[in-house]
Amino acid sequence: xxxxxxxxxxxxxxxxxxxxxxxxxxxxxxxxxxxxxxxxxxxxxxxxxxxxxxxxxxxxxxxxxxxxxxxxxxxxxxxxxxxxxxxxxxxxxxxxxxxxxxxxxxxxxxxxxxxxxxxxxxxxxxxxxxxxxxxxxxxxxxxxxxxxxxxxxxxxxxxxxxxxxxxxxxxxxxxxxxxxxxxxxxxxxxxxxxxxxxxxxxxxxxxxxxxxxxxxxxxxxxxxxxxxxxxxxxxxxxxxxxxxxxxxxxxxxxxxxxxxxxxxxxxxxxxxxxxxxxxxxxxxxxxxxxxxxxxxxxxxxxxxxxxxxxxxxxxxxxxxxxxxxxxxxxxxxxxxxxxxxxxxxxxxxxxxxxxxxxxxxxxx
Numbered sequence: 001x002x003x004x005x006x007x008x009x010x011x012x013x014x015x016x017x018x019x020x021x022x023x024x025x026x027x028x029x030x031x032x033x034x035x036x037x038x039x040x041x042x043x044x045x046x047x048x049x050x051x052x053x054x055x056x057x058x059x060x061x062x063x064x065x066x067x068x069x070x071x072x073x074x075x076x077x078x079x080x081x082x083x084x085x086x087x088x089x090x091x092x093x094x095x096x097x098x099x100x101x102x103x104x105x106x107x108x109x110x111x112x113x114x115x116x117x118x119x120x121x122x123x124x125x126x127x128x129x130x131x132x133x134x135x136x137x138x139x140x141x142x143x144x145x146x147x148x149x150x151x152x153x154x155x156x157x158x159x160x161x162x163x164x165x166x167x168x169x170x171x172x173x174x175x176x177x178x179x180x181x182x183x184x185x186x187x188x189x190x191x192x193x194x195x196x197x198x199x200x201x202x203x204x205x206x207x208x209x210x211x212x213x214x215x216x217x218x219x220x221x222x223x224x225x226x227x228x229x230x231x232x233x234x235x236x237x238x239x240x241x242x243x244x245x246x247x248x249x250x251x252x253x254x255x256x257x258x259x260x261x262x263x264x265x266x267x268x269x270x271x272x273x274x275x276x277x278x279x280x281x282x283x284x285x286x287x288x289x290x291x292x293x294x295x296x297x298x299x300x301x302x303x304x305x306x307x308x309x310x311x312x313x314x315x316x317x318x319x320x321x322x323x324x325x326x327x328x329x330x331x332x333x334x335x336x337x338x339x340x341x342x343x344x345x346x347x348x349x350x351x352x353x354x355x356x357x358x359x360x361x362x363x364x
Contacts, residue, residue, distance in 0.1 A: 033259065034066045035251070037092035038081060040099060042072040042201060044225045045285060046218075049153060049278055050094040053249065056270040056277075065263050067092070078199060085252050086146045092251045098182030098242075103143060105323050106330045108183035109337065110136055110151065111245045114316040116341035117349070120154030120244040123337075124275065127151050130340035135333050142329065148257075149250040150271040153278035156286065157243040160236035160304045161216030162207065162228045167236050170307045179203055179215035183319065184241040190315035200226065207231045216241070219282070220290040229297045238304045240312040247278075 037054070041047040054067045076084045082100045084090040101107040110132070111123065118126075126132045133151075140147055160167070161180075167173065174192040185195040196212055200222070206212045208231045216239070217223055223235075249271055256264060293299040324331035 032063050032066050033263070034068055035091040035255070036068050036070065036075075037094060037249075038070045038072075038075050038084070038090050039093070040072055040078045040081065040095035045221045045282060047071060049247070049274070049282070052277055052281075053094070053152070053270055053274045056273050057266055060266045060270060061263060065259075065266065069094075072201075082145070082147065082250065085250050088146075088252050088255065090252070091255050092249065094247060094249055096245060097248050098184075098245070101182050104139060105183060105186075106139055106327065106333055109330070109333050110248070112182040112184060112242045113244075113337065114183075114320055114334075115240045115243040115313070116338055117345045118244065118341045119157070120246050121279075122341065122344055122348075123244045124151060124154055124246060125344060126337055126340040130344075131336050132333075132340075135336060139329065139333075146253045147250045148253045149248050150268055151246050151248055152271040152274045153247045153282075154275065155218065155245045156283060158216055158218050158239060158241070158245065159220075159223075160239035160241070160308070161214055162223070162232035163214045163234045163236060164232060166234045166300065166302050167305065167308060169305060170311045173308065173311075176214050177212045179206065179212050180241060182242070186319045186323075187241055187312060187315045190318050191311055204228055204231055218245075219286050220293060221282070221285045224289045224293055224297075229293055229299050233299055235293065235299050235301050236304045237301060238309065240309055240316065 037050075039047055039050040041050060050069055054069050057065060057067055072078060075090055078095065078099055081090065081093040081095055082103075085093050096112070097107040097110045098112045101112075110127070111120075113123075123132075127136070136149065140149075161178075163176075165172075170191075173188075175194060177194045177196060178188055179196050179198050180188060181197050185197055189195050196206070198206055198212075198215075200217050203212075203215045203217055204226045207215050207228070214232075215228070217226065217228075220235075223229075228235075249267075251267065256267070259267075290301065294301045320334060324334060
């Protein structure tokens, strides 16, 4: 009996050991793939957001995949990031399409285009379910770019920005030297402003020195980090110049397609997961920092006047019509967006109650 028990233990132990031996080589021999990703951010909340995406990839991929996240200018300048990914100098980048729209104004439609009554959430809906991703991939093919991109993180509308005095009417905008990027530059030029496109880190010094009269970047948290409250005390909230935007995470296509399909899926679905985290995390931070700017740092926070917003929409019409006349693909993307926005926002506008009414009921 004792011999039989020992034999059974031996056989059971051998089976376990055999299974471990069979499994072990896959783990031991599977080398970690490392991707070098540069972000367009030197610090602050956007670099935190890029790290959050990377953390999700690591949590799902384990030892199979590692992303080495580098801050702004670590390898190349922000304006060179897309080319660097295309050529394989970088494996990936975390930025926004407006940073490379000089290659094609259509790029700005993927995040910083005209407002058809929709927010960033609905534009991402168009990307994923309205044909937007397919149109973007077609654009990449037309430009001969060896990249694949995913979009995430629906940003709230960007403030009109920081001014030397409160803007009370559209006439005050005429002639102001103003910083923005992407198609918004065309729109504000159409409104009579003098537009300068500067990287984020140069905005505050430019306004301090008088190079520009007014500026926007993106949100109260980043603006406060830049120290905009030290060069201006009038902060205008609400604008159509960039009323919807989100991040683009781009990969070298050959590198991406060489990965196992499960790792490709992780890179894609980590992007989708970061959508929700970004919105929950950032809107709370933005609200907290706006309160700090107003209540502790002496900033006057104003709502942009309706006539400025109306003038922006008119300017968008002129810019869109002009570019569409010269670029059939731009016109094709605009039409696709309008079809989606009309349908989805028609439903949402009919169904959504007036949230501002409810807010005022409780908080005044």
